[in-house]
Amino acid sequence: MRRLPLSLLAASLMLAIGTASAATQTTIPAAAVKTAEQLRDKAMGDNTAFDIVQSVTTEVGARLAGSPADERGREWAIAKFKALGFDKVYTEQVSYPLWQRRSEHAEIVGPFPQSLDLIALGYSAGTPKGGLTAEVVKFDSLEALKHADPASVKGKIVYVGTRMERHRDGHDYGIGSGIRVGGPVLASQMGAAGFLLRSAGTDANSRTPHTGVTGFKDPKEAIPAAALSNPDADQLERVLAYGKPVSIKLDLDCGITGMYTGANVIGEITGRKHPDQVVAIGGHLDSWDPGTGAIDDGAGVAIAMAAAKLIGELPQRPDRTIRVIAFANEEMGLWGGRAYAEKHAKDVGKFQLGTESDFGARKVWRMSASVKPEARGAIDQIAQVLAPVGVAYDAKMPGGGGSDLSQMHGKGMAALSLTQDGTDYFDYHHTANDTLDKIDPKELAQNVAVYAAFSYMAAQANGDFGSAPGAFAKDGAGE
Structure with missing residues (x-):
């Protein structure tokens, strides 16, 4: 066999290593980026999320965990998922002290x-x-x-x-x-x-x-x-x-006064190629009782529902499933999030990327991420799509996944944090003043644009974001 000169052999090895390395990088196809931009722009003028939060705060009102309104809230969520065209709607039981x-x-x-x-x-x-x-x-x-x-x-x-x-x-x-x-x-x-x-x-x-x-x-x-x-x-x-x-x-x-069994309510836009792989988004369905739970967290549920609905209206379903979770009893101890993580921990590797909205309804201004190093390029692509609507990417901060989904992140789910402007959030948080008038429909729509764009891009990515058991223990995930 003819031997290659040393310099040519070294170059060949470097090319092979580079090719192998490139093959492990998670990327988002150009067509998916373009569609995400279209989703973003459409969402900015869409009123679906405001209609949803208006519906839950008017038809159900305050949703204290375990109260009669808790059950009404679950029935409302099931009906709303179905009305919005989700492919699959179901519940998972959650028990907690009443x-x-x-x-x-x-x-x-x-x-x-x-x-x-x-x-x-x-x-x-x-x-x-x-x-x-x-x-x-x-x-x-x-x-x-x-x-x-x-x-x-x-x-x-x-x-x-x-x-x-x-x-x-x-x-x-x-x-x-x-x-x-x-x-x-x-x-x-x-x-x-x-x-x-x-x-x-x-x-x-x-x-x-x-x-x-x-x-x-x-x-x-x-x-x-x-x-x-x-x-x-x-x-x-x-x-x-x-x-x-x-x-x-x-x-x-x-x-x-005893124990109560409620439920997480879940709706899915089923993936076309990989239905068992999911992008997880959501908010918590319960609220404290003095107000009507508009910013905490009717808005979060509405943002996630509206974002997934927009993706579901595309000419064809995304490659992976978009799963929206309306969590039970976040307010008194992350009961829904913890029950969900315990039930799904064995499948954490199938979770592509996730985050929850639970910080009001003002504009998202910052994104951070906990993903594998090979997926940072894909996060950069997501950041470029979100930048025109005012979202800055902080590459040095970890992503926690939000309140309830922090529990799945703790099991190893790759996660984002999408931080809203909370300057006045704690003026109204957990009070009788948590009512619909605190929500600006245009600012809420910006949130939907962010969630729709990132969710779609994650669903279409070539490769994964690093979800695996214990993958992000280093950043205190789930604490």
Whole structure:
């Protein structure tokens, strides 16, 4: 056999290696990119998502998990998926503790008697019949409570007064929600009689308190816990500043009354070539009870439904299945997301890419991704299609998949994060002001454009994005 010169052999080997490497890269065909651009542009003028969120907030209203409206919401979602032309519509059961709110009241009884506006928190215990009266002890932060002498807390009502500030990415919510979730548990462990916090919200001038879940896992360990509106928290702090003992009477009628079985509601646009491979998008169907759950998270469900509907209206079905999941009971502990991840973990390799919308209805301004290195080029292609509608790609940030789908990401699903402008989101979040008027139809349509374009491109990609068991443990997926 004739031997090749060394230089020619080296060149041949480099070409072979380069060809093999190129073959492993995930790419999106030019035709798919063009179709995604058309979907994006069509979505920008489409009103389907607004019609959907108007429908759920009007016909069902608030959808507290386990309430009669919870079942009405599921029936609404099933009917809506079918009306929008989804190929397959089904449910998957989700069981969780049934917590019910009946009434709440609070007042300062001394030294300056007056009422307070507040709302009970999820998994809070009720007070004894006739209410609970105790002295208040104030802490400026959760960290300060952690280092307090338990003797200074025992038998008292703990109040933590940390104030959230507005940010585009809403990062102060990590502080506010941390106090709301962890504070009551810590106070209970220290022997407190009850717990109050300044609402985890940014509406400084509204006497509308923000509800949300606590971290109680065992009802036997729960104590009465509630959130004060920001002005009422200010008033309490002014009273405390006099340096006299301050007593509050709490009267909360709420608590866990058993177990409840709900369901995730799922609709699919079936893939033409690879029906068992899915692009997963969605939102959570439940909401808190004071408002109508428009921005949290009727908007997310509507965005995903509308995006998939647009893809379903194309002349032919996408190569892979577009799966929209309307998750059950996200608000009180990601119950739907965790049940979904447990059920589908064995098939995580079939999940092409996924993310959930659960941060309101303002414009998406940032995209990040957790994918295999060989799929970064495809993410760049998606970013180029989304850039004209105002989405910047941050290649250094991981993608978490959103609240419920973070659980599938934790199992190894490749994921995006599509961050909406949350500057004023926490003005309304978990309050009576979470209503349809907070949604701008044009901004909502931009979200649909983003979800439709990325979902279609992921479905048409040549290659995958790296989903595999434990694939993204390095970025804390699912935490």
